[in-house]
Amino acid sequence: MDKEAAVNLAKDCGIPPLLAALFMVRGFSDQEGVSRLLSRERLSDPYQMKDMDRAVARIRRALEDFEKIAIYGDYDADGVTATAILYTYLRGKNADVSFYIPQRDGEGYGMNLSAVDTLAREGVELIITVDNGISANQEIAYAKSLGIDVVVTDHHQPHEEIPEAAAVVDAHQMDDQSPFRELSGAGVALKLLIALEDGNAEAILAQYADLAAVGTVGDSVPLLGENRQIVLAGLEQINQRRRPGLDAILDLNGDGATSTKLAFSAVPCINATGRMGAPERAVRLLTYEDSQNALALAEELRGDNRRRKAVEAQLTAQACQIVEENPGLAAERILVVAGENWHHGVVGIVASRLTERYGKPCFVLSCEGDSARGSGRSVEGFSLFQAVSACKDLLERYGGHPMAAGVTLPVENIPEFARGLNRFAQLNCPEMPALTLRLDCSLKPAAINLETLAALEPLEPFGAGNAQPLFAICGVELKGVRPVGSAGIHSRLLCRRDGRSFQCVLFGVGPGDFPYPLGARIDLAVNLQLNTYRGENSVEILVRDVKLSGLDQRACLKSLRIYEKFLRQEPLSPQEAQELSPTREQLAVLYKTLPLKPGPALGAELLLSSLAPQGFTLGRLLFSLDLLRQAELIQGGVRGNFISAGRIPVESKVDIFASPMLAQLKDLQKAV
Secondary structure, three states: OOHHHHHHHHHHHOOOHHHHHHHHHOOOOOHHHHHHHHOOOOOOOHHHOOOHHHHHHHHHHHHHOOOEEEEEOOOOHHHHHHHHHHHHHHHHOOOEEEEEOOOOOOOOOOOOHHHHHHHHHOOOOEEEEEOOOOOOHHHHHHHHHOOOEEEEEOOOOOOOOOOOOOEEEOOOOOOOOOOOOOOOHHHHHHHHHHHHOOOOHHHHHHHHHHHHHHHHHHOOOOOOHHHHHHHHHHHHHHOOOOOHHHHHHHOOOOOOOOHHHHHHHHHHHHHHHHHHOOOHHHHHHHHOOOHHHHHHHHHHHHHHHHHHHHHHHHHHHHHHHHHHOOHHHHOOOOEEEEEEOOOOOOHHHHHHHHHHHHOOOEEEEEEEOOEEEEEEEOOOOOOHHHHHHOOHHHOOEEEEEOOEEEEEEEHHHHHHHHHHHHHHHHHHOOOOOOOOOOOOEEOOHHHOOHHHHHHOHHHOOOEOOEOOOOEEEEEEEEEEEEEEOOOOOEEEEEEEEOOEEEEEEEOOOOHHHOOOOOOOEEEEEEEEEEEEEOOEEEEEEEEEEEEEOOOOHHHHHHHHHHHHHHHOOOOOOHHHHHHHOOOHHHHHHHHHHOOOOOOOOEEHHHHHHHHHHHOOOHHHHHHHHHHHHHOOOEEEEEEOOEEEEEEOOOOOOOOHHHOHHHHHHHHHHHOO
16 A cells, blocks of 8 residues: 555545545545545435336335235345335335245245235235345246235346346346445335335435344445445434334443444344244334333344354354365365254354355255255355356255355255355366455554544444454464353453553454464454443454464465365366475474374464475475375374374384375376
8 A cells, every 4th residue: 555645645635544544445545535435425316226116106006005015024134124114114104014024944035935825815915025036936926826916126136037026126137227236125125215205315214224224234235335325324313212122122321323233233133033033023123112112022132142142153063073074075165064954044154154264155054854955155256146056957946146145955956066066166266266354454552542443433334345444463472362251252362562462352262262372473353443341431452363473374275275176186287286295304394293192282374384494385284194194104183273183103114105195196287
C-alpha cells in the first residue's frame, strides 16, 4: 500500500490516516469512492426487478378480493425475517394472511408437495415465497394444478428453467434490470413492500429496516451498496427499541446495536429455532407486540442455541475424526463426509468448521435409511453450486450459490457424488484456491487503544464484502495460554512485544489444542472490538488466526497440495516429485529428531521450522514420515495439525529406498 497516497487521501477526506489506509486496501482510493461508501444513497426503484409489476398486481388483487394468502418462508434468519416483514405488513393491511415455515428435519429447504397440500386444505389461494422458490418448479406447477397462484420472491441462483409462477422476482434472472443484485431474501421482501407502497422507501425502511438488517447480516450477502443502506437504517431502528421480540433476543443492556452484535447474538438464536426445534417460533418472536411474552420466548430460543452449540461440537469432532483417520479422504480437493442420523440442523455449520480447519470445500451429509441430506461450504474462488450442478443426475434436490449448497440424494449415490465433485474440481480448478484471511495492515501493540477503535467506526456496518478490519501483530512472544470459560474450549493468549504485554482471546481452540509452546514467536491476525465492563471501556483483541513467525504459509500450502496429489495418485511433474523426495541424510536427521516413543504431540509447523535448514518442505516432511512409518522405523504419525511419532529401535539396516512409496513416486512422475 502507498503510505503517501493514504496520507493524501486522509487530508482530502478529513479522516484519520488509519481509516484512509483501510479505505485504500478495500479499493476506495479517491475522495469520490470514499464519499460513495459513506453516503446514505436511496434504494433503487424496485420496479427495475423483473416481474415486480406482476407480483404487485397479483398481491393487490388478493388484498382487494380478501383472498387467503400464505407466506412460504425458510427456517434461517434471512427467511424468518423476510417472513416476519411480509406477514406484519399484510396483517397491517387487514389481509387474511398466514405463514408457513418448513421443518428442517422433516421437510428440508424450500417448497415441498406435502406443504402445498396442507395450504390447499386451508383454502389458500395465493402463496408468496420469501427466500426460496426459484427452484421449486415441480411444487409451483402442482400448486397451480390445485388452483393456487404462487408469487416467488427469492435471491438464490436460478436453475436453467424458471418456475411458471404468477410472478418470479429474483434479481439473478438473466433479463433482470436491477442495478444491485446482491440483496438477501429479506432485502427482496423489503423491495416488494416499497413497490406495494408506490415507491415510498422512507416509510417502509422506518417500519421494517430492523428486520431486514438482521436477515441481511444473517445471510452473509455483501454489506455494500443497497445492503449497506438497509443495515444502516436497520441499526438506527433497532436502537430505538421499538420491536419487543428483537429487543429481547438482542439484550443490548444499554449498548448500541452493531452488525457484529446482530451476527453473534440475534442471528444464531433465530437460526437455532430451525436447527433444533420449531422454526415458526422465531417468526412469532419477531412479530410479538408485548415484552413479557417476547422475553419468555427469547429465553427459549437461547436455550435452543446452547443445545445447538453442544451438538455442533460433538458432530464436528466426529467428522474431523473421519477425515483424519482416512488420509485418502483428507487429500481430496473437496471433502465429503457422511454420518448416520447426524442432526440435520447443524450439518451446514459442521461443513463450515471443516472448511475452516482443512482449507478446502467440504460437504457434510446425514444419512437416514436410504436417503442422505446435507450442506456444503466452499472457499472463495470456487463455485460449489456449479460443482453440485455438474452432479445433478445423482441428486434428488439441490440448490445454493457459489459459497454454499444443499443437496438431497440416495445414500448409494454418495461415493459417486464425491467422485463427481472432485472430477469437476480437477477439470475446472486444478489448483483449489486457498482459504485465506485478507489482512488490512499491521499494528504495533502501542497502537491498540480506544482512539484506534474510534477511527474504525465510519466503516461500520461490517460483514461480507466489508469485513471487520483484520490486523497483523507480528513477531509476538507467547508467554502463556490459559483456558477461557469452564469448558476450556477457548484460550486466552498472554503475549509480549516491544516491551508491552497484552492479552487476546482465541475462540474454538482450547489450550490442549494450541500447537505452539511457550516462548515461540508467533504472528497474530486479530480483530479489535469494544469491551465494556462495569462502566469501563477497553479494547478486546480477538484472534482469527495464528502462525509461526517466519514460516512461508504460501510455500507450505503449495507443498501440501503436491503431497495430496501423490496421495490421490495423480501424475507429478519432475519438480513436484523432487519437492517430496528426501535424501538419505534428510531421513536420518528426521529419524534422530523424533523421540524414542511417541510423546506429546508437536505442531507440524513447529517441527517443520526446526527441520527447514536441512531442506525440508511441508510436503517432504509428511512424505518422509509416511516413508519411515511404512518401513516400520517409526510409530504414530500426523493427526490434524499435530505430529506424534516416535522411533522404533531396529537391530539391522533397513533399505528404505526400496520402499514401494518411492516406486510409486517414480511411476507418477513418468505418467506426466
